[in-house]
Amino acid sequence: MQLKKPDLFLIALFIVWIPVFFSCENSAVKNGPMVVDGVTILDERLELTLMKQDPDIVTPIGIAVDAQDRVYVLESHTHLPPTDYVGPENDLIKVYEDSNGDGTWDKESVFAEGLFEGLNIAFSPKGHLYAVTSKEVWKFYDEDRDGISERREKLLAFTKPKQVYAHAALLSIAFDTEGWMYIGRGNTGAAHWILEGSDGSQVEGYGDGGNILRAKTDGTELEVFSTGYWNPFDLKFDNYGRLLVADNDPDSRGPNRLVHAVKGSDFGYQSLFGGSGIHPYLAWNGELPGTLPYAVPLGESPSGLLNANLGRLPQDYDDQMLCTIWEESSIVRIAMEEKGLSLTGSTEVIVQGGKDFRPVAFAADSKGSIFFTDWVERVYPNHGRGKIWKLSAREITDPVTRRSVYQAPKENSKVEELRQLMADTGNFDLHFENLNAEDPYVRHAAVMALSSSEHREKLEQAMQEASADVRLGVLLALRHSDHPREAALARQFLADADPEIRRMALIWIGSHGLASQRENLEQALMAGDFTPQLFETYLETVKLLEPQYQQAYQNKEEEISKRIPLKLPDEFIAGIVSDPSHPSQMRAYALRYLEDPAGHKELLLEFLSQEAAEDLQLEIIQTLANVPDPRVADALLQVSLSTNKPVNLRAEALSALSRQPLEDWREIIPLLEVSDENLAIAAAGYLRAKSGDEAVQKAMERVLNDGSSCDSEGLRQQLMLALSQDRGKRPDPQELEEWTSLLEGAGDPDRGRRVFYSSASLCATCHVVGGRGGDLGPDLSNVGKSKDRKGLISSILVPSEEISPEWQGWFLEMNDGTRYEGRQIDVGEKQIKLYTQAEGFIQVQKAQVANYGMSDSSLMPRGLEQRLTNQELTDLLAFLQAQ
Structure with a gap:
C-alpha cells in the first residue's frame, strides 16, 4: 500500500503529538510539581525519567557507573525469595549503555552472575567493580573493558556465622583516595562473627553493634574503624573527606541517623542487649559518655547516599548529600553545616512517591545525571517488581561545582584540626585539657590519645581531679587502655561523688566482665544521690557478672549472644525492696523488676498497708495489678475508696482492679459522682464492663443526665461508651487529618498511662514502657522521640499502613x-x-x-478507636509523647 503525502504528514504530526500528550499526562508542570508514574518531584528545577522497569529489571538494589558512563545494576534474586519464586538462582549484575547519546539505553548485557544475597556495588578508584554480598566482598575484573567480567576475586568473607540475615550483615562499601575501602557491617543479629581478609587478617565480635570496617583495596590489613551501629546501609565521603554513614534505628530508638564516622568512634548500639535499643549500656545520640552523637536525623530506613556535587544540580545543592528514605517512599536533600569539628543539618524532601516507590541506591555519571534503583514494593522478599530512574536538572544557569568521585578532598580547617588531633597521640597536656571541651569530637580525640599506654601513670594521678568532666574523661581513657590493673581502678570510680561517673564505672566493670568487683557494685548506689539510670545500670551490671552468664559468654555457648539469659540472682530484687535501709525511691523503682510478684504477694500487701511514700505505693499498686487474687482485689478496693489517699493512687487502684476477681465491686458505683474528674473517669472505666448491671446503668444515666455533676467531657464520653449511646460521627481510621484535628488539645499523661495498661486497650499485652508490658511489639519507652503526634495517631488507627520490617x-x-x-x-x-x-x-x-x-496485616489489631473514647485516645497520646 502506498501512502499519500497528506497521510505522511498526519502520521508525522501524530508521532510528534504522542510524546507531547504523554508528557502532559505524566508531568503536571503547568499546574504544579512534575509527576511521573505517581512520583512527584517537589523541586521544580529537577526532572525524573523512568529508564527501566519490570519485567526488564526486577528487585534492583545496588547501582554504579563506570568511566564510560555505563550503568551497572545489581539485580537481586536471592533475597528471601518466596517458595514459588520464578527467577534465576543467583543475582545478576546488568549493564546498560546509551551508545548514541540520545538519553535512552540501547544496549544491555550481563556483566556478572552467580552472587548470593548481593547488597551493593561500587567502582574503586582504579576502575574495578566491587560487590558486597551479605557474607563476602568480591572484586571483578574486566580486562578488555567490554562490560563483561572475565573473573572475580574474593577479598573478604565471614567464616562465622554460617547463616546471616541479609539486612544485618555486610551492607555497604566506599573507597577513599588513600587506598582504603570501607565496609558497613550490620549487627549480625548478635551472632558471633569473624570476618577474614585476603591476607588472613581477622576481626570479630560477639554481641557488639554494627561496624564500619576498613581494609586495603586488595582485602589486606582488615580492621574495625568505627562501631556502635544498628545497620549502616550506606556510607559515602563528602567534599572534605568526612565519612558519612546512613544508619537505621533499633526498634525503640529513633530517629534513623546520618553520622560522621572517625577512627575509634562508637555510636552507642550493641546487639547483645536486644533489638529495642532500650538498655542502660546503650546510646543513640551520644547520651552515654564515650559515644558520639548523630549529625542529622533521617526518616525511616535510609538506604542510599550520594554527594550532591556529583550531580548536575542547582547551586544551592552545593556541599549537600542526597539520601533515599525507603520506608517513607522519598528522596531528601541533606543541608549540612559545621558544628564544632563535626556536622549538623536538616533534610528536605525533593522526591515523593506513593506506597509503590521504594528508592534504594544512587550513582551519577560524568554528565551529572543521577540514577537510582527502586525496589517498588514494601516487602523484603524478591517479588518481581523493579524500576531504575534518572534524576536530572532542567536548564539551570548556575549549577553546583561538579566533582568526580575520587577527586582529592577540598581543604577544610575543621577537618584538618580533627585529623591532627587524632594523629597527635603524644601531647598529654593538650589532650588532658581537651577532656573539658564541649565538642564531643574533641573529647573523643582526647580519650583515644590518652588511652595510649605511655600516659597510664599520669592518668592514674589525675583520678582525683576536681572537675567531674576531667575525671569522667580519665575513666574513659583508662577503660579504653587495656590497663593491667583495670579492675582496681574501676573500683575507685564506684565511690566517686558524681553519679554519672559511678554509672560509667559500672558499665566499665560490666562490659569488661570484671567479675572480681561483683561484691563492690552496690557502692555505686550508696556513695551519693540515687538516680533511676544509675539503678538500672547497677542491675544490668549484676546480671553481666553472674558466674553462669560469664561462663556462657566467654565460651560462646550460644551462637547468638543475646540468647544467653541475663538474670539476676534469686530473690535479688526482693532483698532490695524489703531492706528499709535503702531509700524509698530505690525500693519503689526496684518493684518494676520484682521476680514473681505473685510469689511475693504477702510482702507487697504488707508494704501497701505500711508504706507512706506515694511513689512507692504507686509502684506497689502497678505490681499488684498483675497478681489476680481476692485478697489483692480487696486491698486495692480499700485504696480506691480511701479519702485519705491521694487521688492519683485511688485512680491507679481502680485501673488495677479491672484485672482482679473483685466480689464487692458495687462499692465503686458511688465514685461515679465524686467531684474529682480523674477519679470519676477511673470509676467509669472500671464499671464499663459492668454496664449491663441495672444499678450501674441507672447510676451512669443519672450522672450523664445531671449537667451540674457531669461537666467533664472525658467522663461524659466514658459514660456514653459504656451505655452504647451515640457518640456522634467519627472519622474513618484512614482519615488521619480529621483524627488529628479531633484529638487536638491537652491530654493527661497519668490517665494515658492507665489507658495504656487497661484491659480496654490491651496495649501492654504486646508493648512495654518503663520495664512493664509485653514484648511481641516494639518497646515504646522512647517512642516520643521517634514518632511525632501524627505518626502515633497513624500507628494506633491504621497499624497495617506502615509496618517496620523488624515487626513484620x-x-x-x-x-x-x-x-x-x-x-x-x-x-x-x-x-x-x-x-x-x-x-x-x-x-x-x-x-x-x-x-x-x-502476614498481610499488622500483628496489632485494628479497631482500638472503637474501644476508647476521644479523651482516652488524647490521654494515651499524651502518655506516649511523654516517653
Whole structure:
C-alpha cells in the first residue's frame, strides 16, 4: 500500500503529538510539581525519567557507573525469595549503555552472575567493580573493558556465622583516595562473627553493634574503624573527606541517623542487649559518655547516599548529600553545616512517591545525571517488581561545582584540626585539657590519645581531679587502655561523688566482665544521690557478672549472644525492696523488676498497708495489678475508696482492679459522682464492663443526665461508651487529618498511662514502657522521640499502613491445619522458629509446615478507636509523647 503525502504528514504530526500528550499526562508542570508514574518531584528545577522497569529489571538494589558512563545494576534474586519464586538462582549484575547519546539505553548485557544475597556495588578508584554480598566482598575484573567480567576475586568473607540475615550483615562499601575501602557491617543479629581478609587478617565480635570496617583495596590489613551501629546501609565521603554513614534505628530508638564516622568512634548500639535499643549500656545520640552523637536525623530506613556535587544540580545543592528514605517512599536533600569539628543539618524532601516507590541506591555519571534503583514494593522478599530512574536538572544557569568521585578532598580547617588531633597521640597536656571541651569530637580525640599506654601513670594521678568532666574523661581513657590493673581502678570510680561517673564505672566493670568487683557494685548506689539510670545500670551490671552468664559468654555457648539469659540472682530484687535501709525511691523503682510478684504477694500487701511514700505505693499498686487474687482485689478496693489517699493512687487502684476477681465491686458505683474528674473517669472505666448491671446503668444515666455533676467531657464520653449511646460521627481510621484535628488539645499523661495498661486497650499485652508490658511489639519507652503526634495517631488507627520490617508479622500453616502467627521468623533447612505472643519462640519441623509467609496485616489489631473514647485516645497520646 502506498501512502499519500497528506497521510505522511498526519502520521508525522501524530508521532510528534504522542510524546507531547504523554508528557502532559505524566508531568503536571503547568499546574504544579512534575509527576511521573505517581512520583512527584517537589523541586521544580529537577526532572525524573523512568529508564527501566519490570519485567526488564526486577528487585534492583545496588547501582554504579563506570568511566564510560555505563550503568551497572545489581539485580537481586536471592533475597528471601518466596517458595514459588520464578527467577534465576543467583543475582545478576546488568549493564546498560546509551551508545548514541540520545538519553535512552540501547544496549544491555550481563556483566556478572552467580552472587548470593548481593547488597551493593561500587567502582574503586582504579576502575574495578566491587560487590558486597551479605557474607563476602568480591572484586571483578574486566580486562578488555567490554562490560563483561572475565573473573572475580574474593577479598573478604565471614567464616562465622554460617547463616546471616541479609539486612544485618555486610551492607555497604566506599573507597577513599588513600587506598582504603570501607565496609558497613550490620549487627549480625548478635551472632558471633569473624570476618577474614585476603591476607588472613581477622576481626570479630560477639554481641557488639554494627561496624564500619576498613581494609586495603586488595582485602589486606582488615580492621574495625568505627562501631556502635544498628545497620549502616550506606556510607559515602563528602567534599572534605568526612565519612558519612546512613544508619537505621533499633526498634525503640529513633530517629534513623546520618553520622560522621572517625577512627575509634562508637555510636552507642550493641546487639547483645536486644533489638529495642532500650538498655542502660546503650546510646543513640551520644547520651552515654564515650559515644558520639548523630549529625542529622533521617526518616525511616535510609538506604542510599550520594554527594550532591556529583550531580548536575542547582547551586544551592552545593556541599549537600542526597539520601533515599525507603520506608517513607522519598528522596531528601541533606543541608549540612559545621558544628564544632563535626556536622549538623536538616533534610528536605525533593522526591515523593506513593506506597509503590521504594528508592534504594544512587550513582551519577560524568554528565551529572543521577540514577537510582527502586525496589517498588514494601516487602523484603524478591517479588518481581523493579524500576531504575534518572534524576536530572532542567536548564539551570548556575549549577553546583561538579566533582568526580575520587577527586582529592577540598581543604577544610575543621577537618584538618580533627585529623591532627587524632594523629597527635603524644601531647598529654593538650589532650588532658581537651577532656573539658564541649565538642564531643574533641573529647573523643582526647580519650583515644590518652588511652595510649605511655600516659597510664599520669592518668592514674589525675583520678582525683576536681572537675567531674576531667575525671569522667580519665575513666574513659583508662577503660579504653587495656590497663593491667583495670579492675582496681574501676573500683575507685564506684565511690566517686558524681553519679554519672559511678554509672560509667559500672558499665566499665560490666562490659569488661570484671567479675572480681561483683561484691563492690552496690557502692555505686550508696556513695551519693540515687538516680533511676544509675539503678538500672547497677542491675544490668549484676546480671553481666553472674558466674553462669560469664561462663556462657566467654565460651560462646550460644551462637547468638543475646540468647544467653541475663538474670539476676534469686530473690535479688526482693532483698532490695524489703531492706528499709535503702531509700524509698530505690525500693519503689526496684518493684518494676520484682521476680514473681505473685510469689511475693504477702510482702507487697504488707508494704501497701505500711508504706507512706506515694511513689512507692504507686509502684506497689502497678505490681499488684498483675497478681489476680481476692485478697489483692480487696486491698486495692480499700485504696480506691480511701479519702485519705491521694487521688492519683485511688485512680491507679481502680485501673488495677479491672484485672482482679473483685466480689464487692458495687462499692465503686458511688465514685461515679465524686467531684474529682480523674477519679470519676477511673470509676467509669472500671464499671464499663459492668454496664449491663441495672444499678450501674441507672447510676451512669443519672450522672450523664445531671449537667451540674457531669461537666467533664472525658467522663461524659466514658459514660456514653459504656451505655452504647451515640457518640456522634467519627472519622474513618484512614482519615488521619480529621483524627488529628479531633484529638487536638491537652491530654493527661497519668490517665494515658492507665489507658495504656487497661484491659480496654490491651496495649501492654504486646508493648512495654518503663520495664512493664509485653514484648511481641516494639518497646515504646522512647517512642516520643521517634514518632511525632501524627505518626502515633497513624500507628494506633491504621497499624497495617506502615509496618517496620523488624515487626513484620509472619504465619505458619501446619499440615494438620494449625495456624501460628508471630514475628522474627527463622527458616532453617529442617526447622522453622517463630516468636509468638502466647508461647514465645516455637520451633516446628519444616516437613510439617504446609505453608508460611508474611502476614498481610499488622500483628496489632485494628479497631482500638472503637474501644476508647476521644479523651482516652488524647490521654494515651499524651502518655506516649511523654516517653
